[in-house]
Amino acid sequence: MDSFLEWVKTLNGKVCSLREFPAQGAAWNEWPKLDEKLIKALEKQGIQRLYSHQVEAIKMIQEGKNVVLATPTASGKSLCYNIPVLEAIMKDQNARALFIFPTKALSQDQMAGLHQLINSSGIDVKTFTYDGDTPVAARQKLRAAGHIVITNPDMLNTGILPHHTKWIKLFENLKYVVIDELHIYKGVFGSHVANLIRRLKRICSFYGTKPTFIGSSATISNPKELAELLLEEPVHIITRSGAPRGPRKFLLYNPPVVNEQLGIRKSSLNETAKIAAEAAANNISTIVFTRSRVNVELLVTYIRRNLISRGLEPHKVEGYRGGYLPSERREIERKLREGEISCVVSTNALELGIDIGYLKLAILHGYPGSIASMWQQIGRAGRSKELSAAIMVASSFALDQFLAARPEYLFGASPERARINADNLYILANHVKCSAFELAFHHGETFGNKDISEILEYLSQKGTLHKAGERYFWQEDSFPAESLSLRSATSENFVIIDITETAKPVVIGEVDRPSAPMLIHPEAIYFHGGKTYQVMQLDYDGMRCYVRQVDVDYYTDADMAVRFQPIDILEEKGNWGFGEVLLASRPTIYKKIKLHTHENLGYGHIHLPEEQMHTTACWFKVQTGIVWEGWDENRQSSALTGLANLMRSTAPLFLMCARHDIIVHGLVRDPFIEGPAVYIADNYPGGIGLAEGAFELRDKLLLSAREALSSCKCEKGCPGCVGPIGAQINAKRDTAFLLDTILAH
């Protein structure tokens, strides 16, 4: 490992920063009061003692306190809830527990560990996973007999809560609710889950139970605050880990500059692939994280080619991302655990605690968008004794370059605050409907700690509910949980069908609807499993995309035309405004970009319908002045685009969200503002408070954008600051001028 890290330092790019984390010894504690059988079972698994944080958690849980563990990856968090849950069931055969994992994949993995403990203790505890894959015939028996039900938020929403009378045994005896990976429940998803917990607690209280909540979380700055927002109850938080850790090194690598004038750096993709291939060649078990599905496929292709050119086995490298079929993913997880492959390239799907064993190296292609995600991705590599390492390769995004220039930010900054807004009306109203379907609301009843009398009144006027005798009854002929998706605006997916062999079409993957116009428009190049396909036809009604395998040396990148139409202005201050908007987008053209060199090979038109979304946005009228008036349209447009690019990169730091949570767009002639304008919108239907936050922090956003621009070392603007605009125009100077004009007002 050390020689590999030395090799990285000899590369042409710059190692901007090198941090070393010393090894940490273990802190043990005495066994808490536990059943002998359980202690024996643990000892049989090689657990002779427990770490200090585990003992603390178990004691608290046994006292009936809500506990959330926010200790690092691989510190034995699951034991902290498995032990007290099993003990409770050993004491009382009727006791029940509900485990909630964010994804199906995680719950399957968790079940394996739990089964092991149950088997070695020889106690009679029945666990089962209740998700879309559970056979219908088995469900009825499992509902009554299962001690531990393992599920995910989506199944809780549609499968369990609305059918609570069938789960009477579970709810009448529910002692513990385990919520794993709590930090995932932030933003929109978190706001949904907070309401889901309100529904769950309402049902428990109907059956006369008040379960204790146990959670685990990755490192975020406010785990206690997040947990208490989600649960609306006091929570005891444990952050100090007693688990040992081997030494770790962290490198920040910036690819070399290839064109000084344009500030263009060598492709971070190529550099990442080169580093990963070197690691694979040296049999260092590695995980590579990148930000998009397309990048996963590109990296797999590049790394395999690199290995082939050295005469090595290319199939030691696999991709792993959302669009793969579940069976494919299970297979990859298994191969990785068993060492059949030594390098896996992933989107953030693997950030979650899926058991892939302990890896030696984590390579982060680009800053993952938040400090918390970064630590979690880094935490994927780590051994209890040996040296492990993480390398972050800076991409050309402004934020990455900002961090490469000022790496102290990464280490100085505390992790992000996870935000949720459970009272977001769009989300709240939908869950009130679901909850009313589950149990009639009494007049004056609150939902969690929220007064919902107005919502109930509105719903009964609309005829969704019928008020009779101080109660509100569900009156519609519909199943509200089914039309409510917790994850994003839509749960619809396009199925990708390979028709290379016309007689034998094969489903090879899925793409979610919002990404479809960009990724699988007709003639787009789609990557899957390292192979290239071209989209032949996109069937919007049938949600099918037909592709054919092709051999090309380019990929495609689509441009979106975006328009904003303010519907309701909620607040205005100076040049800034905030309110509800209709956001309409349509892909217009796509560029063909050559692999490796990334040169532009031409373009084509895209004919697809416009996608519309109602959301919240803030906007500002760009102050221009006489100099601007003298610029031609091209120059005006590039300065404004530069400003939008800058803000798109820097604003997420202050809004504490990921890049994809917001949409930033500059328009030279906006029909509503009647002049040049910049919009910052929530990338979620109904909004989630990010645009509102941007409106509040407006001055700070502009100042930080100016600072990011100044700290960029390029001459005329580069992908690291104002974006890839072109050599003819000095976009950096113009954007700086524009920003200064705005700031002067």
Added chain:
Amino acid sequence: MGPLPQKSETKKSDGIEGLPEGTWVHEGVYLITKTFPLPYRHGDVLLEKISQSALTLEPWGVKGIPVFLDLETTGLAGGSGTYAFLAGLAYPSGTHLVAKQIFLATPASEKLWLKALFENFPGNRVSLVTYNGKAFDWPIIQTRSILNRKTLPVDVFGHLDLLQLVRYLWKGKLENCRLATVETQLLKVKRTIVDAPGWLVPKHYADFLKTGNARPLQGVFYHNLMDILSLVALKLKIAKLMRGLELVDPEDTLKAGELWASKKKMKEAEKLWKTVASYDCPWSYKAKLKLAYEEKRRQNYEEAASLFEECAAAIKGPILVDVLIELAKINEHHIKDFPKAFKFTKSALVILDRARPFYEYDSWKKLRFSIVHRLKRLTGKLNRQKGII
């Protein structure tokens, strides 16, 4: 004490207008009772001897006095948000059929509605007859009882879901298996224009809750009553078919036999199959085939062989391969007529090769392999026999 039951005409003090004649049995719960002297004609079916027909269908869940049940609900979505506002019950009582409709005038009174429903069952051990009631009506009653913290005071010790039998008997013949379809196509019932179509029922009730005007619900009450009468008629029709008293379509009789066979009632099954086998129609060979397999199971090999031979003469296509193999097996192992066994095996091979496009390649290969193997073995046996002679 709640208000005493009182007679209602068309108007009720709490503002509800237009209910058919009945009584308020509890606050917000209204009961409509109708009696039908038996026999009573419903469509093509004469309703009579209802309890007797129940005995026929005992293996499918009827035990003792049947109670016919059908609910009208606020929707079809299921889950804990769907509730029933009208329960229709029917059961035989002496020389009459009694029909009771228990109506919920406000969801606030649901607990009392459930009480009234159970009070109107003809006893506390009943056997239900429903249409899709195992998946829909009865789970709703269970769910509503839990939500109202009521334990079920009635012991349902049998439940016949007619939908399951209809699906088995007529799935291919009917456009769909909805009760309305069964009613017009099989029972020849004609409803009057008063009838509210099923999909409009939740809307009619929601409108009533808003306005207090029950007149538009007349169609729903009628709809529910017709549904329970059709349940009675359908059950009688199926029972008759099962007893071999209704020989309209040999296909139905053949399938009724299969139903008996599925409950291991072979005597009843054979009776129906023999009837079909005596006809001159395509179904008769299917019936003979069933009978042949049954004789074989009972080790009556001579009878089985003669039935299989009759079938072999009339059947074409892949089934013939199976029949010929059966004949080969019986002749080889039981009758010990090796030349005959050889002849049947040989023709099975010819037919199989001709029918190749109808098989999955793997199963075709497997089957062919076993036939060729049998042929070889029989050749050996024949040679040995010749040697002995």
